[in-house]
Amino acid sequence: MNICVLTKQVPDTDSSIRINDLSDDIVLDGLKMIMNPYDEYAVEEAVKTCQSIPGSKSTVMTLGEGSSKSILITSLAMGMDEAVRIEDPGGEEDCYKTAIILSRVLGEMDFDLIFVGKSAFDDNASSVGALVAEFLGVPYVSNVVKFEITGDDSLKIHREKESGADVVCVSLPCVISCEKGLNRPRYPKLMKLMKANKKNIPVRSIDSLGFTDVEINGFEKTKTLGLITPPCRPPGKMLEGEPEEVISELFRELREVVKVV
Amino acid sequence: MSQRLWTIVFTKDDKISRESLEVISAAKQMGKDIDLTIEAIFAGHKISVEDYRELLHQGIDRVYIIDHKDFRDFNLGAMKELISEMAEKYSPSIILMPANVYGKELAPSLSGMLKTGLLADCIEIRHRDGFLECTRPIYAGRILSKVKLDCDGVKIASIRPHVYPVPETVDEVTTEVEIVQYNGFSGAGAVIREIQETLGGMDISEANIIVSGGKGMKSAENFALLEDLARLLGGAVGASRSAVDEGWRPHHDQVGQTGKVVMPDLYIACGISGAVQHLVGMNRSKCIVAINKDPDAPIMKIADYAIVGDLFEMIPILTEKFRKCRTGG
Numbered sequence: 001m002n003i004c005v006l007t008k009q010v011p012d013t014d015s016s017i018r019i020n021d022l023s024d025d026i027v028l029d030g031l032k033m034i035m036n037p038y039d040e041y042a043v044e045e046a047v048k049t050c051q052s053i054p055g056s057k058s059t060v061m062t063l064g065e066g067s068s069k070s071i072l073i074t075s076l077a078m079g080m081d082e083a084v085r086i087e088d089p090g091g092e093e094d095c096y097k098t099a100i101i102l103s104r105v106l107g108e109m110d111f112d113l114i115f116v117g118k119s120a121f122d123d124n125a126s127s128v129g130a131l132v133a134e135f136l137g138v139p140y141v142s143n144v145v146k147f148e149i150t151g152d153d154s155l156k157i158h159r160e161k162e163s164g165a166d167v168v169c170v171s172l173p174c175v176i177s178c179e180k181g182l183n184r185p186r187y188p189k190l191m192k193l194m195k196a197n198k199k200n201i202p203v204r205s206i207d208s209l210g211f212t213d214v215e216i217n218g219f220e221k222t223k224t225l226g227l228i229t230p231p232c233r234p235p236g237k238m239l240e241g242e243p244e245e246v247i248s249e250l251f252r253e254l255r256e257v258v259k260v261v
Numbered sequence: 262m263s264q265r266l267w268t269i270v271f272t273k274d275d276k277i278s279r280e281s282l283e284v285i286s287a288a289k290q291m292g293k294d295i296d297l298t299i300e301a302i303f304a305g306h307k308i309s310v311e312d313y314r315e316l317l318h319q320g321i322d323r324v325y326i327i328d329h330k331d332f333r334d335f336n337l338g339a340m341k342e343l344i345s346e347m348a349e350k351y352s353p354s355i356i357l358m359p360a361n362v363y364g365k366e367l368a369p370s371l372s373g374m375l376k377t378g379l380l381a382d383c384i385e386i387r388h389r390d391g392f393l394e395c396t397r398p399i400y401a402g403r404i405l406s407k408v409k410l411d412c413d414g415v416k417i418a419s420i421r422p423h424v425y426p427v428p429e430t431v432d433e434v435t436t437e438v439e440i441v442q443y444n445g446f447s448g449a450g451a452v453i454r455e456i457q458e459t460l461g462g463m464d465i466s467e468a469n470i471i472v473s474g475g476k477g478m479k480s481a482e483n484f485a486l487l488e489d490l491a492r493l494l495g496g497a498v499g500a501s502r503s504a505v506d507e508g509w510r511p512h513h514d515q516v517g518q519t520g521k522v523v524m525p526d527l528y529i530a531c532g533i534s535g536a537v538q539h540l541v542g543m544n545r546s547k548c549i550v551a552i553n554k555d556p557d558a559p560i561m562k563i564a565d566y567a568i569v570g571d572l573f574e575m576i577p578i579l580t581e582k583f584r585k586c587r588t589g590g
Contacts, residue, residue: 013518013538017400026404037519095369096378121518124399125381127369134373139451140337142366145512156454160512161362162466162521163273164458166334170451180519181512221378225394225407233544236565238556243570247578250550250566255586258548258565260470260527 001056003046004114006102006128007039007075009068010121023226035071038117040078040185041178045147046115047079048183053149057081061105063098064088069201076196077188083199089206089216093123097219099131104209106136112153114175118143126177133175141168142177263296265351269344269358269367270303270316271335274458277303277315279467280359280422285319287386287425288357295388298322300353304343304443306333313438318430323437331446335363338450341370343443348375353415355393357386360419368419378410380418393418401518402541423466423524463497465514470496470527473516473543474504477532477553477572481509486573487531490580493587499523499543501533517542531572535560552576 011017012032020027035043043060050056059082060075062068072083086105091097106114116129126142133140145165146158153172158165160179188196206216237253239246254260266288270281281301288299303313304327316324325347331339344356344367356371358364360382372379380386383395384405393416394409410416465471472491474484484498491498500510502517516523518538528546533539535551535558543549544563551564552572561567568575 011400013401017403019404026400094378095381096372099373121401122399124397124401125369125379126365127372127379127381130366130369131373134341134370139449140366140370141451143362158457159362163464164456164513166453167455167457168451169454171449174451221372221410221412222380222408223411225409227399228396228405228407230398230402230405230544233549233563233565236549236563236567238561238567238569240556240569243574243578246568246570247575247582250568251579251582253566254527254548254550258527260548 001049001053001112002110003049003056003058004106004109004111005039005042005046005058005060005075005080006114006116006132007042007060007062007071008036008117008120008122009033009062009064009071010036013037013121019227019229023228024224025227033067033070035074036117036120038119038178038180039071040117041180041182042115042117043075043078043080044183044185045178047186049113049147049149050079050081059084059109061086061102063101072201073193073196073199074188076199077192078186083201084204085201086204086209087206091216092220092223094220094222095123095125095127095131096221097216099128099135100219101206101209101211102128103132103135104211105204106132112172114173116175116177118177118179129175129177136173136175139170139174140177141170141174143179144176145179145181147176147182263298264354266291266297266299266355266357267353268299268301269356269364270301271359271361271363272305275312277313278359278361279427280361280364280420282315282319282427283422283425284357284359284420285321286428287420289320289428290425291386291388300325302327302344302347304329304332304340306330315430317434317436317438318432319428319436320431321436323439325439325441327441327443329443329445331443334453334456336446336450336452337366337370338448339443339446340367341374342446342448344371345374346443347441348415356415356417358419360421364419368417372417375415375417377414377417378412380408380410380416382421383418384421384424386418386420401538402522402544403537421522465497465499465516466521466523468497468523469525470494471499471516471523471525471543471546472496472529472531473499473501473533474510474531475501475533475539476503476507478504478509479532483573484509486576486580490529490576490583493580493583494527496525496527501539502536530560530564531576533560534558535563
């Protein structure tokens with residue numbers, strides 16, 4: 001089975017995210033960059049699935065600048081077989097554009113299964129996986145928490161939703177988005193990281209995919225107008241003292257002032 | 262000339278979901294700025310008037326009813342095929358839907374199929390100078406981004422649940438009903454075999470009151486304290502990531518970056534220090550109460566009422582006060 005994982009480099013979710021002076025992007029200087037957390041579930045599931053089916057091959061792919069090579073190295077150290085980096089054409093970051101470029105590369109390959117993370121920490125759109133599936137003309141299932149191969153070309157999976165889960169049957173090839181709970185991603189071992197670091201990672205340019213600049217511009221369907229920080233909450237009250245007194249005061253405030261109860 | 266706006270209706274437990282009605286609110290709000298014909302699309306199987314009666318009291322212009330066995334459950338392939346067929350015939354300008362799990366599958370798929378742009382998970386949507394424009398959270402809600410759609414053709418947007426209110430209903434029905442034929446989905450797709458409603462209690466993202474516990478709860482058993490209080494208040498129990506990772510609570514109940522985003526009227530955080538990943542999931546709650554031993558915990562800085570102390574002492578007292586208040590009338 002040929003399995004692909006699409007991943008993305010994002011700022012560490014612990015880092016302090018600040019808006020730049022132009023209010024058109026965040027300040028990237030000094031930010032620690034990591035593999036998008038949900039993508040770890042995708043890599044883990046790909047590696048596990050490959051191990052369970054002899055003769056399988058896994059490929060991890062990212063669209064990004066040079067520094068994003070590090071998440072490909074991490075993926076290789078976690079057990080992926082091959083990695084490809086597609087050079088970021090720059091311009092507006094747009095899901096439609098990203099998905100068109102990724103699906104062009106995927107279209108050159110012979111794949112059975114594509115895993116993506118449920119959403120990316122930076123743009124939170126949860127859209128690239130669905131768009132890639134659409135451009136490749138294959139089914140898409142999101143938020144997968146349980147995954148089972150039931151036949152040569154079919155899967156039984158659990159899609160987590162607001163009030164529970166759907167048990168979904170889907171045929172291969174398809175695109176699966178991975179939710180927390182699907183597996184426990186392994187930590188890459190240092191030895192494996194060192195080995196992965198030596199591996200040659202091919203880089204594909206946008207030109208080599210046959211896109212012109214005009215075409216790429218046409219794929220940008222959205223335009224960011226500006227970034228703002230969400231409004232701060234007004235300062236609250238600190239209540240300290242004897243439990244009985246403190247809770248009495250809270251109880252009164254909740255009933256009389258806030259009127260939420 | 263009036264522009265045609267569609268809202269996609271999803272059901273939950275065989276009823277029109279709250280999120281779908283909220284999307285109608287977003288549409289009506291936009292209708293104050295431009296001339297809109299607002300139409301809802303309701304697809305299901307063995308539909309009776311009762312199933313969509315609520316839609317006729319929203320003050321919208323038209324409801325399209327599509328009755329086919331492919332729509333018994335959510336079927337992404339059939340839905341996107343239906344809507345793109347309809348779009349070809351009726352040429353809508355805007356398509357809105359809730360950014361719930363199904364909407365987050367349908368909206369981007371449709372945008373790919375119709376070769377058009379998408380504004381995903383909007384907390385505010387508006388029409389300005391001929392463009393569709395939105396505000397949407399990025400970096401898990403730590404930053405808000407203003408984005409406009411810069412493309413021709415139909416514009417698609419998904420609306421984050423529980424930001425817009427459910428619209429006020431109108432008594433007089435002026436809404437037209439139009440039946441649309443669908444011939445069935447022929448392509449390869451994903452089909453629901455079984456629906457598991459694993460949530461015995463309430464979906465926390467719909468709860469008006471949430472009592473939430475973190476590492477400070479110390480064990481799964483101790484959550485009984487929070488269950489008691491939540492039951493009394495008619496609320497639900499939530500959890501921080503640490504409580505879920507410890508196996509004390511299911512992932513369904515997790516609030517925060519890798520869980521759910523909630524906006525209840527009252528959020529009571531017990532033994533939760535308030536890592537930024539948790540705060541982004543609940544900091545839009547109307548009133549926040551935090552009970553924590555550490556006065557310097559980050560959650561105490563955003564709480565409306567920050568209570569310094571031992572939750573195992575505090576919670577039972579609070580529960581007792583509400584119980585007395587209830588039984589006392």
